[in-house]
Amino acid sequence: MTTTAPAPVQKKLPRRSLVAWLADTGWRHLVAIAVSIFAVFPLLFVISSALNPNGTLTGSNALFSKFGPDSFIRILTGNQTPYLLWFGNSVFIAAVTAVASTLMAALAAYAFSRMRFTGRRFGLITIVVIQMFPQLLGAVAIFLMMTAIGDIFPVLGLSSRLGLIMVYLGGALGVNTYLMYGFFNTVPVEIDEAAKIDGAGHARIFFSIILRLVAPILAVVALLSVIASFSEYLIASVLLIDPESQTLAVGLVKLVSNPRYADWSAFSAGAIMAAIPVVLLFLALQRYIVGGLTAGAVK
Amino acid sequence: MTRSSLLALVVKIVLLAFIDAVAVYAAFFVLLQGNLVATVAILVVTALINVVYLARRRFLPAKYLTPGLLFLAVFQIFVLLYTGYVGFTNYGTGHNGSKEQAVSSLLASSLVRVEDSPTYPVTVVDRLGQLGLLITDPEDDTAYVGTADEPLTEVDAEFENGKAVSTAGWTSLTFQQVIARTAEITELAVPFSDDPNDGALRTPDGSSAYRYLSTLEYDESAGTMTDDRGVVYSDIGTGAFVAENGEELRPGWQITVGGDNFVRALTESSIRGPLLYVTAWTFAFAIGSVVLCFALGLLLALTFEHARMRGVRYYRLLMILPYAFPAFLSILVWGGMMNESFGFLNQVVFGGADIPWLSDPTLAKVSVLLVNLWLGFPYMFLICTGALQAIPGELTEAARVDGARGWNLFRHIKLPLLLSTTAPVLIASFAFNFNNFNLVYLLNNGGPRDTTTSLPVGHTDLLISMVYKVAFTGQNRDYGLASAFSILIFVIVAGIAIFSFSRTRALEDIQR
Numbered sequence: 139m140t141t142t143a144p145a146p147v148q149k150k151l152p153r154r155s156l157v158a159w160l161a162d163t164g165w166r167h168l169v170a171i172a173v174s175i176f177a178v179f180p181l182l183f184v185i186s187s188a189l190n191p192n193g194t195l196t197g198s199n200a201l202f203s204k205f206g207p208d209s210f211i212r213i214l215t216g217n218q219t220p221y222l223l224w225f226g227n228s229v230f231i232a233a234v235t236a237v238a239s240t241l242m243a244a245l246a247a248y249a250f251s252r253m254r255f256t257g258r259r260f261g262l263i264t265i266v267v268i269q270m271f272p273q274l275l276g277a278v279a280i281f282l283m284m285t286a287i288g289d290i291f292p293v294l295g296l297s298s299r300l301g302l303i304m305v306y307l308g309g310a311l312g313v314n315t316y317l318m319y320g321f322f323n324t325v326p327v328e329i330d331e332a333a334k335i336d337g338a339g340h341a342r343i344f345f346s347i348i349l350r351l352v353a354p355i356l357a358v359v360a361l362l363s364v365i366a367s368f369s370e371y372l373i374a375s376v377l378l379i380d381p382e383s384q385t386l387a388v389g390l391v392k393l394v395s396n397p398r399y400a401d402w403s404a405f406s407a408g409a410i411m412a413a414i415p416v417v418l419l420f421l422a423l424q425r426y427i428v429g430g431l432t433a434g435a436v437k
Numbered sequence: 438m439t440r441s442s443l444l445a446l447v448v449k450i451v452l453l454a455f456i457d458a459v460a461v462y463a464a465f466f467v468l469l470q471g472n473l474v475a476t477v478a479i480l481v482v483t484a485l486i487n488v489v490y491l492a493r494r495r496f497l498p499a500k501y502l503t504p505g506l507l508f509l510a511v512f513q514i515f516v517l518l519y520t521g522y523v524g525f526t527n528y529g530t531g532h533n534g535s536k537e538q539a540v541s542s543l544l545a546s547s548l549v550r551v552e553d554s555p556t557y558p559v560t561v562v563d564r565l566g567q568l569g570l571l572i573t574d575p576e577d578d579t580a581y582v583g584t585a586d587e588p589l590t591e592v593d594a595e596f597e598n599g600k601a602v603s604t605a606g607w608t609s610l611t612f613q614q615v616i617a618r619t620a621e622i623t624e625l626a627v628p629f630s631d632d633p634n635d636g637a638l639r640t641p642d643g644s645s646a647y648r649y650l651s652t653l654e655y656d657e658s659a660g661t662m663t664d665d666r667g668v669v670y671s672d673i674g675t676g677a678f679v680a681e682n683g684e685e686l687r688p689g690w691q692i693t694v695g696g697d698n699f700v701r702a703l704t705e706s707s708i709r710g711p712l713l714y715v716t717a718w719t720f721a722f723a724i725g726s727v728v729l730c731f732a733l734g735l736l737l738a739l740t741f742e743h744a745r746m747r748g749v750r751y752y753r754l755l756m757i758l759p760y761a762f763p764a765f766l767s768i769l770v771w772g773g774m775m776n777e778s779f780g781f782l783n784q785v786v787f788g789g790a791d792i793p794w795l796s797d798p799t800l801a802k803v804s805v806l807l808v809n810l811w812l813g814f815p816y817m818f819l820i821c822t823g824a825l826q827a828i829p830g831e832l833t834e835a836a837r838v839d840g841a842r843g844w845n846l847f848r849h850i851k852l853p854l855l856l857s858t859t860a861p862v863l864i865a866s867f868a869f870n871f872n873n874f875n876l877v878y879l880l881n882n883g884g885p886r887d888t889t890t891s892l893p894v895g896h897t898d899l900l901i902s903m904v905y906k907v908a909f910t911g912q913n914r915d916y917g918l919a920s921a922f923s924i925l926i927f928v929i930v931a932g933i934a935i936f937s938f939s940r941t942r943a944l945e946d947i948q949r
Binding site: 162163166167169170173174176177178180181183184194195196198199200201242243245246248249253255258261267268270271272273274275276277278279280281282283289290291304305307308309311312315340341344365368369371372376387390391394402405406409412413416417420421424 | 737
């Protein structure tokens with residue numbers, strides 16, 4: 139660890155020896171290359187086995203030895219795997235959850251940030267406390283409750299995507315409101331007041347002024363919500379029983395539950411196709427996320 | 438009134454009308470189930486929603502808070518309380534209904550065909566998806582209809598060759614439909630009368646039914662079951678009928694068992710043992726994950742903290758990829774790569790070795806940590822980079838002037854500053870990993886399985902995956918015990934939360 143501090147700034151030398159280069163930036167490249175390999179090789183492995191027409195796990199070990207679209211065709215058309223349905227379910231659930239939970243959290247954060255009312259402090263503390271309790275712990279109670287709700291409204295019961303969305307909405311609200319509350323506070327109140335003087339009502343101020351000013355945090359919260367519900371396994375596996383209603387997470391896990399006999403390259407093809415939208419979304423919004431994360435961390 | 442505000446009013450009224458309609462429907466159904474408290478709760482909440490949104494210029498904060506509050510109340514707060522309640526019951530496989538349901542289910546499951554039963558001509562009928570039997574009494578040619586829940590009642594029917602073939606309100610099944618639903622039809626047992634001891638009618642072929650009687654006899658006044666050997670099973674308050682020799686009839690029913698689940702969890706050695714080591718491993722895993730990810734992330738941030746280095750952008754992109762790739766997929770991929778006989782690690786990286794990555798209890802723990810390091814270091818790298826940049830240049834300059842160099846500069850100046858600014862992230866990361874269900878369950882199913890206990894627990898299971906397994910996998914689902922575990926986790930998490938409140942400024946922000 140003695141070398142981790144920046145090396146003393148050197149004046150331009152006519153020639154640098156290998157040792158000097160190593161001490162200055164060379165070791166940094168070595169560390170970076172080593173960690174890059176660690177970071178990338180599982181991804182190379184899954185890409186390679188997706189392109190490999192052979193099915194098994196063993197067949198996938200020779201990286202990039204064979205190429206062919208067979209495994210993509212198998213996962214898309216296989217009888218055992220309604221992949222496109224799973225994909226549609228995941229996208230539907232993630233999108234609706236993201237939009238609805240972002241909107242609800244924004245509404246709540248607006249009230250907490252801009253209005254003064256009895257119970258405001260208590261409400262904020264409740265939200266901070268509740269966001270500490272992961273919804274996962276209530277899986278048993280959620281399962282029993284959704285079974286009971288399904289007796290009254292079959293549309294919302296077990297194997298219902300809408301029901302799952304409602305569960306997700308309740309679970310993410312605390313965290314999202316708390317994240318947004320901080321950001322709403324950074325928008326100057328003078329803007330609201332100016333609009334009020336111009337005759338705008340509270341709804342108009344919220345929907346056409348505030349929401350635009352807080353767009354970056356809306357993007358971050360929506361993206362985090364998409365990623366969270368896309369990857370969520372526990373509650374989805376408990377509630378979505380009917381294979382047609384399952385998400386990618388539940389379906390793909392089932393597909394490789396026995397690695398010895400699983401069609402590994404078909405799984406890899408499915409995994410690649412599932413990951414692409416998330417990775418692209420992530421890289422496109424990366425600046426906001428990193429900004430949002432570090433702003434939260436390093437106040 | 439302008440056009441846009443008129444539109445807003447119309448939207449508001451339509452939405453409210455929809456909510457009211459749904460609520461009234463739900464209240465009606467809940468009332469039919471005999472749950473008065475829930476009915477009143479639904480109606481009161483709906484009335485409040487209407488008041489909040491119909492009152493002009495009043496309850497302004499409530500207008501913004503209500504949607505979120507509703508979901509929070511139902512899916513977080515109620516779930517929390519309900520978990521608490523279930524933790525004090527024996528809810529689970531064999532104990533998931535009321536006593537009446539248990540009695541009728543016991544009697545139905547021990548049905549035996551009466552040898553000299555008359556043959557009842559039968560027509561299978563359907564009402565909104567529920568099957569019923571329309572039978573004709575061979576003695577007096579009257580028609581009766583009944584379902585699994587409703588005993589036979591006399592009805593007016595149309596007859597064909599002395600057999601009732603259809604009745605109002607029911608759809609008679611065609612021959613093809615009977616074939617298609619054979620399994621469902623042969624399962625169907627229609628109670629003969631209100632008294633469960635009268636037995637039931639069943640049809641093995643969909644065209645004629647026979648009388649079946651239970652080998653068990655229920656004595657309602659004494660609350661006991663007697664079987665055909667004369668053994669008496671009585672209700673001794675454990676939620677099941679128990680014979681004197683301790684033999685239990687399944688299914689039983691749901692009762693409140695007080696603190697029994699907690700007492701079992703803390704005293705029964707076959708549960709206490711796994712609970713203790715799973716708790717210890719959960720802490721070790723969460724702390725280990727945070728420390729490892731933070732160390733690697735910090736090392737990288739320091740490595741790249743150098744203006745003259747080239748290609749930093751590309752390294753950063755490569756290192757962010759594990760964070761961008763959906764975690765459940767990368768966990769499954771790692772699981773495949775770590776497979777002992779076919780996996781990439783053993784076959785290629787270690788040249789055909791047989792390293793038991795996931796099947797040796799100790800090595801499996803190392804593997805779980807390794808995979809979590811892969812998943813988590815990019816995030817810590819981003820955080821540490823931001824935190825390092827936020828350290829004022831004057832501070833490090835001043836330290837240099839005072840003669841601090843290299844390790845000392847890092848250890849005494851940068852690290853304390855870093856730790857204080859990243860503390861909230863580290864605590865949040867600990868809390869996340871404490872319940873990192875996806876990792877342990879999807880990588881290795883919490884395994885290798887611990888064979889010394891009857892609970893379905895493995896050596897890498899965290900508390901949360903243990904809850905999941907006790908509740909949802911295996912032959913015996915034990916919701917009560919699982920909820921009791923959940924409550925124990927709640928207590929631990931609450932302790933961590935209180936600790937972190939005292940250390941961070943989360944609450945101070947609210948004081949403003």
